[in-house]
Amino acid sequence: MIPAGSLLHAVALHKAYGRTPALDGADFSLHPGEVVAVMGPSGSGKSTLLHCLAGIIAPDSGTVRYGDRELTAMSDAERSALRRADFGFVFQFGQLVPELTALENVALPLRLNGTRRRDAERQAREWLERLEVDTVADRRPGEVSGGQGQRVAVARALAGRPRVVFADEPTGALDSLNGERVMSLLTDAARDTRAAVVLVTHEARVAAYSDREVVVRDGIAREGVAAV
Amino acid sequence: MSIGHTLLGLLESGPRHGYDLKRAFDEHFGHDRPLHYGQVYSTMSRLLKNGLVEVDAVEAGAGPERKRYAITDAGVTDVAQWLARAEKPEPYLQSTLYTKVVLALMTRRDAAELLDTQRTEHLRLMRGLTERKRTGDLADQLICDHALFHLEADLRWLELTAARLDKLAEAVRA
Amino acid sequence: MSAHEERAANQGSGPDPGRAxxxxxxxxxxxxxxxxxxxxxxxxxxxxxxxxxxxxxxxxxxxxxxxxxxxxxxxxxxxAVNGDRPVKRSSATLRYADAGTSFHGDPVRGALLRPDGPDAPAPPGVHELPHHGEMVVSPALKELLASPEGTLLRERLRFKAVGTIAEPGLAGPGELAYYAVSDRLAGEDGSFRIAGFGSRIPPRELPPTLLVLIIVACVVLLMPVALFIATxxxxxxxxxxxxxxxxxxxxxxxxxxxxxxxxxxxxxxxxxxxxxxxxxxxxxxxxxxxxxxxxxxxxxxxxxxxxxxxxxxxxxxxxxxxxxxxxxxxxxxxxxxxxxxxAGRRRRVWWRLPLPVAGIALLLANGQVGTGGGTVDPYLIAGGAVLVLLGAVTLLPWAVEAVVGRFRGGPVPWQLATRRLQLSSGPAARAVSGITVAVAGAIALQLFFSAIQGDFMKVTGQDPHRAQQDVTLPSHDVATIREMVARFRTTKGVRGVIATIESTASRPGPVRRGEDFPPSTQVTVGDCASLGELAHTGPCKDGDVFVVKDSTGMVDTGYLFKTARPGARVLLNQDIRTGKPDGAPRTWTVPRTARVVGSRKDPSGQTAFGIFATPGALDTAALADPRARAMVRTDPAVADAAEYVRNTAARIDPLMDVRTLQNLERDKQFGSVRTGLLVASTATLALIAAGMLVTTLEQLRERRRLLSVLVAFGTRRATLGWSVLWQTAVPVALGLALALAAGAGLGLALLRTAGKDIFDWSVIWPMVGGGAGLVAVVTLLSLPPLWRLMRPDGLRTE
Known part of the structure; x- marks a missing residue:
C-alpha cells in the first residue's frame, strides 16, 4: 500500500470546515529529500492539505503516515512533539515573533526542543549566515525588509535540521526577485540537509523550484500527469 | 531581433574585426544560437553600403584579409534611434493551445486532461530553465527569467481556462 | 445626527470654521x-x-x-430622650424602656412601651401602638422569627407580632427591631416617660485622625476607578x-x-x-x-x-x-x-519623581493632629495623597521599562515575556497601575490603621476565658436573687455561674474628727468558687471570711482596715444620706480567723475589695439593699449557649441586661470606616481584575496568527501559558514593589501627621498577597481563551 521509501504518505484525506469541504479524498506521498510543489487555485484546499500532512490539524477521515508512525492516531501532544523534532515551517507572513531578534527567532525551535541557549544561538547564527541575513541578526522583525524577514523564517525552519519543511506560500508576500532568492536559498539548503520540502504555492515560477508537482483541485490532489 | 542594430551597437565602443564582433555577440546574446560568420559578413556589407560603418583598417596577413570596422556618425544616430524606439509588443493572438482546447471540447474529449498535460510540460521546461538560472551567470538568469515569465503567463492562462472550461464548453457547443 | 453633521459641514467656510x-x-x-x-x-x-x-x-x-x-x-x-426633667404624665405620654438584645451576634433593637393614654405617641414607622403583650417588628425580624433559625429568639420575645415597622422607623431594611407594649413597666425598672420620639442631637464631629482616614480612603478607592475608566x-x-x-x-x-x-x-x-x-x-x-x-x-x-x-x-x-x-x-x-x-523614546524619570515628593511634602505641611485636636486641611491631605499615588502611577511605566530593559536570556517563556515587555511595556504598565494605586493606598491606610487603632480600640480588661456573659440581676431581694441564680445554673449550655450579692458595711458609731462620713467598705457574699474568681482566697470552705486588700492601689489598706479588719464590728444597714442606721442597727463582727488576702480582677475586668464572706459566715438576709451580679460561664461545645442564657434572662425579666464579655471593644465610628474601606476596596479590586482581563484577552487576540504559527512549530501550551503568566507577573511584581514604596511613604507621612511613630509592617503582606492573587486569577481566567486561540484556525488565509 505505502510506496516504498515514502517518508510521508496520506490516503483519502477528508476535511470540512462547517459544511464547506476543503479536502475531499486527497492522496499524497513524499519521499525523503524531494521537493514537492502543491499547486492549485485559491480555495482548492492546498493549505488544508499541508496542515493535515504536518499534523497541525486532524483530518475528518483518512490517514497520514510519517515513516512508520500514524499521525492521525497520535495525540495532540505527540504531534506537537513530532513537529518540534522533525518538521520545519515557513508561512507567508506574520510568523516571526515580533519582540524577539532575528537570531532569537531562529534559535526558538532549537530552544523549544531543549537545546541550551548558547548552543541554539550559535547554530542560529550559522543559519543566518547561510541565508545571507547575518547582518540583521540583532534586529527585530519589524526592522528588517520583507525579503530578509522571510529568509530569517527559512533559517528558522531549517535550524532544527528537520526531515520535512512545510512551506505555505513562502514567497507570497515578496516581490519576484526576493521571492526567487528565498526559493533558491530554501531549496539549496533543503537539498544540502536532505530535508524534504512540501511547498504550497499558486505561482508556477515558485513551483519550478520543485522536483515534481501535485495539483489540488476541488479538494482532490493529483500527481502531475506524465511526471518526469 | 535586429542583428544589424546589435552589431552596430557593439561597434560603438570601438572598432573591431568581424571575428571579434561575432565573439562579442555570441558572448552576450547568442546563448542558444551562435552567429554564423557569414551572417556577420553579409550584415557588415549592408551596413557599409548604407554608410553606417566604415572600414577602419585592413590587415593583410597569412590568412584571409581582415577588415576592421568602425561606426560612422550616421551609424551612431541609427543605434540611438533604434534604442529609443519602443518594440512592438507581441499580440499573442494566435494560440495553438487555444485551438486544441476548443477542438477537444467540440469533439467531447477531455480538455482538462489536455491542460494538465500541458502544465506538466510547461513546468518541466520551467524546471530546466530554473536549474540553468541557478547555475548560470547574471546574463543566464535574465534570459531564463524572460522565458520563465512568458511560460508563467501561459500557465496562468491555463489555470484561468481550466477554471472556465464548463462555460467555454457551453459556448463552443452552442 | 446626519443633519447635524451636514450643517456642521456646510459651516466649514462660515464664521467659525474651527468649531464647525x-x-x-x-x-x-x-x-x-x-x-x-x-x-x-x-x-x-x-x-x-x-x-x-x-x-x-x-x-x-x-x-x-x-x-x-x-x-x-x-x-x-x-x-427616646430621657431628659433631665421628668415628663408629666398625660394621655399623650408613654413609658419607654430599652429592651435591646442580640441574636447570633446581630444586634436586635428593641423597646418596651406602656402608653399612658389613648393619645400616646407611636414611634416612627409604627402606625398604631399595639396592645399589651403584642409587638410590631421590622420586616427582617419578622422573617427571622418565622424561620427555623429564629426559634430561640421567638422564645425570648414572647410577644405576639401584630404589625411591621415601616421604612421611616428603620435604619436599613435589614435591621432587626421591635417595639413591644407591656403594662408591667413601672418607675423602678429603668423605664422613663416621654411625650414623643426624636431628638436633634448635633452630629458628633469626626475626630481629625478619622477625617484624614476618610479623605485618604476616598482618594485611594476612587483613583483606581478613574484609572479603570481611562483604561x-x-x-x-x-x-x-x-x-x-x-x-x-x-x-x-x-x-x-x-x-x-x-x-x-x-x-x-x-x-x-x-x-x-x-x-x-x-x-x-x-x-x-x-x-x-x-x-x-x-x-x-x-x-x-x-x-x-x-x-x-x-x-x-x-x-x-x-x-x-x-x-x-x-x-x-x-x-x-x-x-x-x-517606542523609540526612552521614558524619563525627571518629571515623574517630583510628584510623590511634592505629595509627601504637602502631607507633612499639614502639621500634626492628634485624636483630641489639631486641624485637618482636607485639601492638603487629599492633594498630598493624590500626588503620592499619582507619582506611583507615573513612575510605574518608567520603572517597568528601566527594569525590564535589563533582562537578558532565561528560559523560552521568560524570554518571550520579557522581550515583549521590552518592546512595549506601556499597556502592561497601564493595566497594572490600578493595582499599584489600590495596593499603595491600602498599605498606607493599613499602616495608618494599625497605628491609630489603639485610639479607637479599648482594652476592656475583660477575660472571656473565665466567663462569657455578665448579668446584672434586677432584684434586691435575696430570695429572688438566689432563685434567679439557680435558673441560670440550670440553663442549657451553662457550666457555671459566678454569683455574688453585694452590699455595704460601715463602722458603727458617730463620725470622728477629721472624717466627713463614717468609713465604709464593700461586703461581698458568695460561695467559695465565686469568691475565688474575685480574690486570691487560697483554700476556702463554707463559713470562711476574707479581708481583701485592693491591689490596684486605689484604696489605701489603712482606710480599708478601719472597717474590714479581722475582729472588727461593722454596721450593715447604714443610711448613706444620714450616716445613721436605717432602723434598728444590724451589726456583724468580722471573725478573728478572717484571712487578709489580695484582690483579683474578675472576668468582667473589675476589682472588688473589702469583706468577702461565704453564706455560712454571713446571712445575706441581714444585708441592706443587696445588689446581685452573675457572670455566666458557658460551654463552648454548646453553640447557642449565649442565646439560652439570654432567653433565661428574658424569662426572668425582659429588661434584664446581658452583656457579652470581650477583651477588646472597637469604637463604632472607627469600625464603620474600616468596614466601608473593606467593601469598597473589594469592589475596586474586582473592577481592576476585570479591566486587566480584557486587556490581556485583547493582546492575545491581536496575536492570534502568531500563536497559531507557534503551535504549528510544536510549541507546548505550557510554554505559552508561562509566558503569559510572566508577562503579567513581571509588571505586577514591579507594580507591587512600587506600591510598597509609595504605600509605606504615604502611610508614614500620614502617621507623622497623626503624631504616631509605631508601624506594624505585617499589615503589608495581605495587600501584596491580594495583588498577587489578582494576577493569578487574571492569568488563570485568560488561559482558556489562550488555549482556544492556540488552535490552528489562525493559520487559515484561504
Missing part, C-alpha cells in the same frame, strides 16, 4: 463608533461596559453622603488606530483624525454613562438585600448628591476625550499605517 470642523469630526467619530461594523460595536460595547462599571462605583460613592444623612435622620427621629476608554485602541489610518488614506488630516478618535471615545463614554446609570438604578433596587457588615440601606437612601452626580456626568466624557487625545500623542497615524513614536 470639530463638530464634523466628532460626528464622524460617533458614526465610526456606531457604524464601524462588528469590531466597532465590540469596541464601543467594551468601553461602555468598562465605563459603566466605573460609573456605578462613582455614583455609589456619590450616594454615600445621602445614605449616611438619611440613616442619621431616621436614627434621630426614633430616639476602558483605550480598549481596542490598536484596531481603532488602523481604522483611522484608513481615514487618512482618503484625505483626512492628523487633526481631523484625532477629533474623530475623540468623537468615538466620547460616544463610548456617554454610552457607558447611560449604561452605568441604568446599572446603578438596577443595583439600587436590590441594595436592600445586601448587608455588608451591619450596614445596609433602602433604595431611596442610595441617591447620589446632585452636585457629585453632575460632576460624574461631566467629568467622565471629558476624561474619555482627554485620555484619547493623550494616548494619541505618542502615535502618528499615517495613511499607510500607524507609527508609535513612543
Amino acid at each position: 470642523s470639530w463638530a464634523r469630526d466628532l460626528a464622524m467619530g460617533l458614526r465610526f463608533a456606531v457604524g464601524g461594523g462588528r469590531e466597532g460595536w465590540i469596541r464601543t460595547a467594551l468601553t461602555a461596559v468598562g465605563v459603566g462599571l466605573g460609573v456605578v462605583l462613582l455614583l455609589g460613592a456619590a450616594s454615600i453622603p445621602h445614605i449616611l444623612e438619611s440613616r442619621q435622620a431616621r436614627g434621630d427621629a426614633r430616639v 476602558a476608554v483605550r480598549f481596542g485602541g490598536e484596531r481603532r488606530d488602523r481604522r483611522l489610518a484608513a481615514l487618512r488614506l482618503i484625505g483626512a488630516d492628523r487633526r481631523t483624525v484625532r477629533r474623530t478618535a475623540a468623537g468615538e471615545a466620547l460616544f463610548g463614554a456617554v454610552c457607558g454613562l447611560l449604561l452605568g446609570t441604568v446599572l446603578f438604578l438596577a443595583v439600587r433596587q436590590g441594595i436592600g438585600s445586601v448587608t455588608v457588615w451591619d450596614v445596609n440601606a433602602f433604595p431611596g437612601d442610595v441617591t447620589p448628591s446632585p452636585a457629585l452626580a453632575a460632576l460624574v456626568a461631566v467629568a467622565v466624557p471629558l476624561c474619555a476625550v482627554g485620555v484619547t487625545l493623550v494616548a494619541l500623542r505618542g502615535v502618528v497615524i499615517e495613511p499607510l499605517g500607524v507609527v508609535r513614536s513612543g
Whole structure:
C-alpha cells in the first residue's frame, strides 16, 4: 500500500470546515529529500492539505503516515512533539515573533526542543549566515525588509535540521526577485540537509523550484500527469 | 531581433574585426544560437553600403584579409534611434493551445486532461530553465527569467481556462 | 445626527470654521463608533461596559453622603430622650424602656412601651401602638422569627407580632427591631416617660485622625476607578488606530483624525454613562438585600448628591476625550499605517519623581493632629495623597521599562515575556497601575490603621476565658436573687455561674474628727468558687471570711482596715444620706480567723475589695439593699449557649441586661470606616481584575496568527501559558514593589501627621498577597481563551 521509501504518505484525506469541504479524498506521498510543489487555485484546499500532512490539524477521515508512525492516531501532544523534532515551517507572513531578534527567532525551535541557549544561538547564527541575513541578526522583525524577514523564517525552519519543511506560500508576500532568492536559498539548503520540502504555492515560477508537482483541485490532489 | 542594430551597437565602443564582433555577440546574446560568420559578413556589407560603418583598417596577413570596422556618425544616430524606439509588443493572438482546447471540447474529449498535460510540460521546461538560472551567470538568469515569465503567463492562462472550461464548453457547443 | 453633521459641514467656510470642523469630526467619530461594523460595536460595547462599571462605583460613592444623612435622620427621629426633667404624665405620654438584645451576634433593637393614654405617641414607622403583650417588628425580624433559625429568639420575645415597622422607623431594611407594649413597666425598672420620639442631637464631629482616614480612603478607592475608566476608554485602541489610518488614506488630516478618535471615545463614554446609570438604578433596587457588615440601606437612601452626580456626568466624557487625545500623542497615524513614536523614546524619570515628593511634602505641611485636636486641611491631605499615588502611577511605566530593559536570556517563556515587555511595556504598565494605586493606598491606610487603632480600640480588661456573659440581676431581694441564680445554673449550655450579692458595711458609731462620713467598705457574699474568681482566697470552705486588700492601689489598706479588719464590728444597714442606721442597727463582727488576702480582677475586668464572706459566715438576709451580679460561664461545645442564657434572662425579666464579655471593644465610628474601606476596596479590586482581563484577552487576540504559527512549530501550551503568566507577573511584581514604596511613604507621612511613630509592617503582606492573587486569577481566567486561540484556525488565509 505505502510506496516504498515514502517518508510521508496520506490516503483519502477528508476535511470540512462547517459544511464547506476543503479536502475531499486527497492522496499524497513524499519521499525523503524531494521537493514537492502543491499547486492549485485559491480555495482548492492546498493549505488544508499541508496542515493535515504536518499534523497541525486532524483530518475528518483518512490517514497520514510519517515513516512508520500514524499521525492521525497520535495525540495532540505527540504531534506537537513530532513537529518540534522533525518538521520545519515557513508561512507567508506574520510568523516571526515580533519582540524577539532575528537570531532569537531562529534559535526558538532549537530552544523549544531543549537545546541550551548558547548552543541554539550559535547554530542560529550559522543559519543566518547561510541565508545571507547575518547582518540583521540583532534586529527585530519589524526592522528588517520583507525579503530578509522571510529568509530569517527559512533559517528558522531549517535550524532544527528537520526531515520535512512545510512551506505555505513562502514567497507570497515578496516581490519576484526576493521571492526567487528565498526559493533558491530554501531549496539549496533543503537539498544540502536532505530535508524534504512540501511547498504550497499558486505561482508556477515558485513551483519550478520543485522536483515534481501535485495539483489540488476541488479538494482532490493529483500527481502531475506524465511526471518526469 | 535586429542583428544589424546589435552589431552596430557593439561597434560603438570601438572598432573591431568581424571575428571579434561575432565573439562579442555570441558572448552576450547568442546563448542558444551562435552567429554564423557569414551572417556577420553579409550584415557588415549592408551596413557599409548604407554608410553606417566604415572600414577602419585592413590587415593583410597569412590568412584571409581582415577588415576592421568602425561606426560612422550616421551609424551612431541609427543605434540611438533604434534604442529609443519602443518594440512592438507581441499580440499573442494566435494560440495553438487555444485551438486544441476548443477542438477537444467540440469533439467531447477531455480538455482538462489536455491542460494538465500541458502544465506538466510547461513546468518541466520551467524546471530546466530554473536549474540553468541557478547555475548560470547574471546574463543566464535574465534570459531564463524572460522565458520563465512568458511560460508563467501561459500557465496562468491555463489555470484561468481550466477554471472556465464548463462555460467555454457551453459556448463552443452552442 | 446626519443633519447635524451636514450643517456642521456646510459651516466649514462660515464664521467659525474651527468649531464647525470639530463638530464634523466628532460626528464622524460617533458614526465610526456606531457604524464601524462588528469590531466597532465590540469596541464601543467594551468601553461602555468598562465605563459603566466605573460609573456605578462613582455614583455609589456619590450616594454615600445621602445614605449616611438619611440613616442619621431616621436614627434621630426614633430616639427616646430621657431628659433631665421628668415628663408629666398625660394621655399623650408613654413609658419607654430599652429592651435591646442580640441574636447570633446581630444586634436586635428593641423597646418596651406602656402608653399612658389613648393619645400616646407611636414611634416612627409604627402606625398604631399595639396592645399589651403584642409587638410590631421590622420586616427582617419578622422573617427571622418565622424561620427555623429564629426559634430561640421567638422564645425570648414572647410577644405576639401584630404589625411591621415601616421604612421611616428603620435604619436599613435589614435591621432587626421591635417595639413591644407591656403594662408591667413601672418607675423602678429603668423605664422613663416621654411625650414623643426624636431628638436633634448635633452630629458628633469626626475626630481629625478619622477625617484624614476618610479623605485618604476616598482618594485611594476612587483613583483606581478613574484609572479603570481611562483604561476602558483605550480598549481596542490598536484596531481603532488602523481604522483611522484608513481615514487618512482618503484625505483626512492628523487633526481631523484625532477629533474623530475623540468623537468615538466620547460616544463610548456617554454610552457607558447611560449604561452605568441604568446599572446603578438596577443595583439600587436590590441594595436592600445586601448587608455588608451591619450596614445596609433602602433604595431611596442610595441617591447620589446632585452636585457629585453632575460632576460624574461631566467629568467622565471629558476624561474619555482627554485620555484619547493623550494616548494619541505618542502615535502618528499615517495613511499607510500607524507609527508609535513612543517606542523609540526612552521614558524619563525627571518629571515623574517630583510628584510623590511634592505629595509627601504637602502631607507633612499639614502639621500634626492628634485624636483630641489639631486641624485637618482636607485639601492638603487629599492633594498630598493624590500626588503620592499619582507619582506611583507615573513612575510605574518608567520603572517597568528601566527594569525590564535589563533582562537578558532565561528560559523560552521568560524570554518571550520579557522581550515583549521590552518592546512595549506601556499597556502592561497601564493595566497594572490600578493595582499599584489600590495596593499603595491600602498599605498606607493599613499602616495608618494599625497605628491609630489603639485610639479607637479599648482594652476592656475583660477575660472571656473565665466567663462569657455578665448579668446584672434586677432584684434586691435575696430570695429572688438566689432563685434567679439557680435558673441560670440550670440553663442549657451553662457550666457555671459566678454569683455574688453585694452590699455595704460601715463602722458603727458617730463620725470622728477629721472624717466627713463614717468609713465604709464593700461586703461581698458568695460561695467559695465565686469568691475565688474575685480574690486570691487560697483554700476556702463554707463559713470562711476574707479581708481583701485592693491591689490596684486605689484604696489605701489603712482606710480599708478601719472597717474590714479581722475582729472588727461593722454596721450593715447604714443610711448613706444620714450616716445613721436605717432602723434598728444590724451589726456583724468580722471573725478573728478572717484571712487578709489580695484582690483579683474578675472576668468582667473589675476589682472588688473589702469583706468577702461565704453564706455560712454571713446571712445575706441581714444585708441592706443587696445588689446581685452573675457572670455566666458557658460551654463552648454548646453553640447557642449565649442565646439560652439570654432567653433565661428574658424569662426572668425582659429588661434584664446581658452583656457579652470581650477583651477588646472597637469604637463604632472607627469600625464603620474600616468596614466601608473593606467593601469598597473589594469592589475596586474586582473592577481592576476585570479591566486587566480584557486587556490581556485583547493582546492575545491581536496575536492570534502568531500563536497559531507557534503551535504549528510544536510549541507546548505550557510554554505559552508561562509566558503569559510572566508577562503579567513581571509588571505586577514591579507594580507591587512600587506600591510598597509609595504605600509605606504615604502611610508614614500620614502617621507623622497623626503624631504616631509605631508601624506594624505585617499589615503589608495581605495587600501584596491580594495583588498577587489578582494576577493569578487574571492569568488563570485568560488561559482558556489562550488555549482556544492556540488552535490552528489562525493559520487559515484561504
